[in-house]
């Protein structure tokens with residue numbers, strides 16, 4: 001690992017500056033354990049065995065070790081710590097530590113130098129004094145010798161003199177040298193005098209030397225004492241310095257321990273931070289890469305979009321110019337649209353008029369699941385509305401009879417298919433037309449099924465009543481921007497030539513009267529409760545109540561035979577929100593009572609009366625419809641309650657749909673024949689071949705006209721829609737271009 005604090009190399013720095021390697025003598029002195037510690041150069045202190053260090057710390061090795069050696073250890077440990085901690089010690093802490101240790105080292109070194117020079121000085125002085133003492137001692141010994149010699153010489157002279165005296169006195173001196181003995185005596189006396197003087201001189205010199213020696217000894221003593229004092233002082237100073245250093249070392253140790261702890265903490269936090277940074281770095285890197293890539297893509301796509309926008313702008317400006325002219329044409333055409341629409345309605349009405357306001361559909365119910373003998377009277381059903389039925393008792397062509405209606409629905413026809421043909425008439429109610437839909441047929445032929453559906457019908461099995469109302473609500477919803485519609489429902493039944501309200505507020509069917517005054521809503525029973533409805537479910541609920549109230553009684557032919565005519569009238573009031581014009585339309589949904597002949601029913605008494613009323617009302621209805629189909633000036637409305645009630649709903653612009661129900665069973669042949677004859681009579685098909693063919697031609701032409709008009713309207717609608725969407729787009733283009 002790289003050293004982040006090169007200046008922290010304390011040991012090297014200290015060695016170079018002040019401290020030299022401890023001398024072998026010193027190391028020898030402090031013992032082998034400390035010696036090992038001092039000799040440590042390449043290895044780490046941390047690598048030293050703990051036992052060895054503990055042993056060394058318990059012995060007095062540290063106390064006897066020289067200061068330099070201790071410092072050496074301190075620097076070594078500090079260096080090593082710095083190496084180990086490397087970049088974990090903050091730079092400023094490392095610098096402070098380094099400075100403090102350097103300063104301490106410098107001070108110790110200065111003190112050591114000072115002590116060393118003083119020591120040398122004292123040693124030199126001591127040497128000087130020692131040599132002087134030696135000189136003086138030599139001098140003293142010389143002077144002693146001389147003194148001895150001086151003391152010995154006079155004695156020798158004295159002894160010699162004594163000998164000479166004895167010798168002279170004995171023979172010779174007295175005999176031979178009597179004249180010379182006097183000279184020699186004088187000479188000897190002189191010599192003795194000189195010697196005496198010399199001796200005096202030597203004694204004086206000796207005394208002087210002794211005094212000098214005493215003075216020197218005194219001086220030496222003083223110097224020795226001073227030296228001793230200085231040594232003691234220096235020793236005390238050194239001890240104090242050592243104590244200070246030890247304190248400082250302890251402080252440093254504490255500091256080191258603190259630093260170690262901090263370093264550990266820093267290490268841990270650094271580690272975790274490093275990890276989080278690495279993670280963040282990775283995340284940022286990937287994010288940057290992703291952004292960069294996205295930016296590149298955006299840049300290229302922006303370039304492409306710019307180009308595209310420019311091109312589109314060019315194209316659009318061209319197209320807008322082109323469209324502007326077209327729009328003008330279309331606006332003009334749109335102005336005519338409503339005119340065309342009106343005309344279309346007019347044409348549709350005219351078409352209905354030409355085709356006849358009465359439409360007769362024939363529906364053959366299937367054999368019921370329980371019927372075992374399935375001998376059908378139905379020979380053939382054609383697409384063009386032709387129905388051929390066969391008399392089971394007269395096989396062959398003779399027994400066959402053909403009828404023509406607007407349409408014949410076979411046993412497989414669904415409720416939806418039947419309603420599809422009725423739907424345009426239902427729609428015309430919201431345009432203000434009156435529409436009557438009758439279900440006619442013998443008991444059990446499927447009238448209620450077609451009009452209402454089976455008991456507990458699913459949505460697919462819903463009858464004309466429900467589907468018609470559903471459609472009315474849908475159309476009124478579609479037109480809500482232009483028209484506001486209010487829808488209300490009445491439900492009455494005609495039983496035994498009595499009109500009864502099936503939705504009376506008190507819950508039981510209430511008898512209501514018929515008004516002769518023409519009603520704007522088309523129903524001549526103003527007393528019957530009128531229930532506003534806003535949804536199909538409202539209507540379903542009301543019809544449920546109505547049908548429960550309807551008089552139902554069993555006959556020999558149908559256990560659920562309805563012996564009354566039920567009339568559901570839907571009143572529609574529409575108001576144009578722009579013009580404020582109001583229109584009314586009525587839809588009468590009539591489930592007629594069974595049309596079977598009285599003798600077949602084998603009923604008597606009030607049942608017979610019931611049947612007679614039913615037959616009378618049905619034949620009156622037939623008469624009225626026939627008169628209307630013939631455009632007869634007199635229409636016999638007053639012959640029955642049924643025709644009276646429906647007077648304003650039949651004739652005029654009202655449209656009538658007769659749903660003729662047939663039971664295919666062979667046993668019902670004669671009933672089916674009478675039903676079909678009734679239907680044939682009211683359908684007006686037999687009103688004359690020439691008129692019929694002319695009508696067909698006119699109808700064809702009108703149909704073609706209508707089809708082309710419809711196509712034109714659809715085209716214009718499409719164009720308007722397209723132009724509107726383009727106009728909506730136009731303001732956004734400059735914004736896109738700014739991109």
Ligand SMILES: Nc1ncnc2c1ncn2[C@@H]1O[C@H](COP(=O)(O)OP(=O)(O)OP(=O)(O)O)[C@@H](O)[C@H]1O
Nearest residue numbers: 365366443444445446447448449558560561562594
């Ligand atoms: N198209 C049809 N598909 C299936 N079942 C039908 C169909 N038409 C009628 N039915 C069934 O025939 C039976 C008689 O039908 P429905 O009650 O509608 O006759 P109806 O003419 O109304 O009789 P009534 O005059 O007595 O009321 C019922 O069970 C009915 O479910």
